[in-house]
Amino acid sequence: MSESTSTVSMTSTAPKKGGGRPTLSLPVILLIIAAGLALFSLVRVISGANDLTSVGQVSGALQLAVPIGLAGLGGLWAERAGVVNIGLEGMMIMGTWFGAWAGFQWGPWTGVLMGIVGGALGGLLHAIMTVTFNVNHIVSGVAINILAIGVTRYLSNFTFAEAPGGSSKQSPRIDPITEITVPGLSEALGDVQAKHWFFVSDLAGVLGGLVTNLSLLTVLALLLVPATWWILWRTGFGLRLRSCGENPVAAETLGVNVYKYKYIAVIVSGALAGLGGAFLVIVSTGIYQEGQTGGRGYIGLAAMIFGNWMPGGMALGAGLFGFTDSLKLRGGAENVHAMLLLLAILLVLVLAWQLYKKKYWQGAISLAVAGLLFAWYGLTDALPSQFVDAAPYVTTLLVLALSAQRLRPPKADGLPYKKGQGK
Structure with a gap:
């Protein structure tokens, strides 16, 4: 069977729109970006880290x-x-x-x-x-x-x-x-x-x-x-x-x-x-x-x-x-210190979402961590240089940990394959 024919076959069996996960429309994406920028602006105004954006x-x-x-x-x-x-x-x-x-x-x-x-x-x-x-x-x-x-x-x-x-x-x-x-x-x-x-x-x-x-x-x-x-x-x-x-x-x-x-x-x-x-x-x-x-x-x-x-x-x-x-390259400790406030506010938003979804145990954890971050931000003026240098790698770990539950990799990713298995 030719590859052009196979394309038609696979296209005909592909899931139709609306049958899978919901996709974000352009207006929704722009709204999310605007909300994120407004949050950064709020943190900048409160912290005084004007170089943040x-x-x-x-x-x-x-x-x-x-x-x-x-x-x-x-x-x-x-x-x-x-x-x-x-x-x-x-x-x-x-x-x-x-x-x-x-x-x-x-x-x-x-x-x-x-x-x-x-x-x-x-x-x-x-x-x-x-x-x-x-x-x-x-x-x-x-x-x-x-x-x-x-x-x-x-x-x-x-x-x-x-x-x-x-x-x-x-x-x-x-x-x-x-x-x-x-x-x-x-x-x-x-x-x-x-x-x-x-x-x-x-x-x-x-x-x-x-x-x-x-x-x-x-x-x-x-x-x-x-x-x-x-x-x-x-x-x-x-x-x-x-x-x-x-x-x-x-x-x-x-x-x-x-x-x-x-x-x-x-x-x-x-x-x-x-x-x-x-x-x-x-x-x-x-x-x-x-x-x-x-x-x-x-x-x-x-x-x-x-x-x-x-x-x-x-x-x-x-x-x-x-x-x-x-x-860490521009503003260094001051900018990273402002990020503590950003993380704390984000966790408050996560808390509200978890309460809406009636996930009270997860909400309690978010509240506790947010409280610690607010206290850390309020009681300090800067962060140790070692923490500033490690910020990108800490971010990597946090992002992967928080996004792990929604991931959907290709089904055969990493699996061995030998030619002729389909015959």
Whole structure:
């Protein structure tokens, strides 16, 4: 049976609208975003942490969120095809080295291309081990992470160490990619944000961060989120790929080449992670340094899980982790201290929802934790520097813990598959 025929067959058996989980409409999503921004504005006014939603804060958060988002997007491609990719960190490391190696010699865009190639090589290796040889996906991913560290360290010894301005642990400086700023609009939004008005200034700060000193690579990375959604959920190719992650045996009986789609998905996964690594060295820092990924591959995986294996949710998770990470760079302890108040207010809202749902025991826990956070905020003026540094990782753990009950991964994610099972 041909793949075009199988697409029609699977489409005809797909669940109709309204039969599954409810989907959020655009007005509802915009209302949620507005409510969240109003909450941030309230916390900013009460705490006096005026940099919380400034243009610089939002711009920095976006730059920190992009590598995490690209890694999460890579994980989404692989897992939608049924392959767990814990090796995203190693593929990002490959992307950083290949991107820096090509970038300082032939320019930043060549570095971006080679970063993608480096990550794709890691994805190809992962696909060979998991798809062809049925190696446990976690074992394969961990092996790639360890291998990437060793390979890049070895290559740096006779490439960057011999280059002017480089060493065995860092590359020479790489030329930056062009940044764009919308003239007039950027300055106007910055002026409104500086007024510190409730909500209006916060909205101006968010919009200003999206139109000020924006790298062209950032724009490309942001466009990959809707592009991934369209490819995987609006094309026959995407339907076949996702069927490999839901029920590969059924997909095979309908004529889908499961091995091919798994290979494509995992290689694309590695390429996206490699692009995230190239972004780190070319846009974020302008230089390669050993260990600079800092676990962003793992956080990207957490963002994907938080987003329930959907591009939009993953982007929101990456934005959350990027924003948390940026707090320590601008305002440091003051901004993170204000987040205690934000968490306490959120828990009060959770308490109200739990009481409405008649979950009194969970509501009592929320009330107790909210009370502790309010007391912590009221009795202190700042937080220890160690807590500020750990804030992104603590956020990752909390988000995963709180979102665990609503997750729905692909049914065949991580399960071994052998060709011919559907015959």
